[in-house]
Amino acid sequence: MALHNRIDSRLLKEKIKSTPQKRKTISFYKYHYITNPQEFRDILYANLEVIGVLGRIYVADEGINAQISVPEENLEKFKDYLYSVDFLNGARLNIAVEDDGKSFFKLKILVRKKIVADGLDDGSFNVTDQGAHVNAEQFNKLADDPNTIIVDMRNHYESEVGHFKGAVCPDVDTFREELQIVEDIMKEQKDKNLLMYCTGGIRCEKASAWMKHLGFKNVFQLEGGIIKYTHEVKERGLENKFVGKNFVFDERLGERITNDIIAKCHQCGSPCDDHTNCKNDGCHLLFIQCKACAEKYNGCCSDECKEIIVLPIEQQKEIRKGINKGRQVFKKGRSEKLNLKVR
Known part of the structure; x- marks a missing residue:
């Protein structure tokens, strides 16, 4: 069995979006010393892939951190397997607040030094x-x-x-x-x-x-x-002291907790709290964009990116060659391309 999904992400996204299958978005974590993270990762992948689990999971010698979606018909199978792992027996499962079941499109399990980058010894x-x-x-x-x-x-x-x-x-x-x-x-x-x-x-x-x-x-x-x-x-029936949206690290990018909109579009300044990623594959900046600006900029963060995405694919590839999008992670909502500078 292959322990990685190498199918094009766009094809997987289209497949999930078109299926009527109902899914639950779940997150869980557990700090626990894992002797062989790579071996644990491979066993985990084999068992979750066969029951249709999708999502992103980090495994390290300090534990596991997972954000996944599970087919509703396989929810009990998933729980049975998860709780059969000694240190995960009884682990709290956080069920998404606002969920359309389209949060993830492939299963990705990575071995890392830490399950959360904290810089601590x-x-x-x-x-x-x-x-x-x-x-x-x-x-x-x-x-x-x-x-x-x-x-x-x-x-x-x-x-x-x-x-x-x-x-x-x-x-x-x-x-x-x-x-x-x-x-x-x-x-x-x-x-x-x-x-x-x-x-x-x-x-x-x-x-x-x-x-x-x-x-x-x-x-x-x-x-x-x-x-x-x-x-x-x-x-x-308690007072809810949280206002606005809860940002989530999957395709949804947020789940509505209250109707309060406390943020602004990063391009025009109008009330908005919808995060998106720039449609330019050489950018993918995370920022807040209202519907009017999404139409104006064709889902991009700037006129520059808007112009790039209409070019032939090969030309786009040439423009973004050598650009490491991963290094742009700290520019979330702060790029100089944006009209409205955040904080």
């Missing part, structure tokens, strides 16, 4: 000594306490479209930067409640342990992140 502190996990009700109570500082542990382009009321949203491009800024924010306030949150909880697991290592006493993290919180407040 895990041997220098106890990564298992984490902050207290709180549910939605406990989060709301802490949020109402004037002695609490709420910190968004996500990147600027995530908090830009949605965040908790009163939260400190650091203007950062990476989680690594975030940790230093939070340390600076809190250094004179070590006796205050530090209440952290992220999308599904994984970043807070490491961040809360690091902050405790630095001497912060009252460290709390939202269990299951924004995703679990949203389900809980709906199910229990």
Whole structure:
């Protein structure tokens, strides 16, 4: 069995979009020492591929981080397999809040040094000594306490479209930067409640342990992140303190939590919180674009990219030859090509 999907992504995307098959978008993670990440990765791929799982999974010797979609008819098969893996038995599955089942189009499992790039030396502190996990009700109570500082542990382009009321949203491009800024924010306030949150909880697991290592006493993290919180407040009729959209790292690029639109189109400045990637294959910049600008720029971030995408394919390939789109990751929403400069 092939342990990679080499079919053209565009063909896979068309196939998934045209199928009536219902799917569930799920995320989960687990910090656990994996002796042989490559071997574990191959076994995982073989078992998930056969039941139709799609998505992106990172495996490292410190654990697993997964964002996937599963055919509804195979959901129980997926759970049976996942929970048959000792360290994943009982792992929390975060079910998407707003889901059309078209979040992923292929299965991609990668072995990495870490499941989240944090820049920390895990041997220098106890990564298992984490902050207290709180549910939605406990989060709301802490949020109402004037002695609490709420910190968004996500990147600027995530908090830009949605965040908790009163939260400190650091203007950062990476989680690594975030940790230093939070340390600076809190250094004179070590006796205050530090209440952290992220999308599904994984970043807070490491961040809360690091902050405790630095001497912060009252460290709390939202269990299951924004995703679990949203389900809980709906199910229990609690006040929803989150406003706007929850940014997600799949084809959806966001799931609506409330009707509040707190961001602006990066091209014209009109109220908008719809992220997109520039249609120019040599750019693919992530930015916010309203429908009017999408039509005006043909889905591109600039006139320059708009002009490129109408050129013959071979000419486009020549123009983008040698460009490493991966190095543009830190330009999310900040390119000089954009009319509206973010922050």
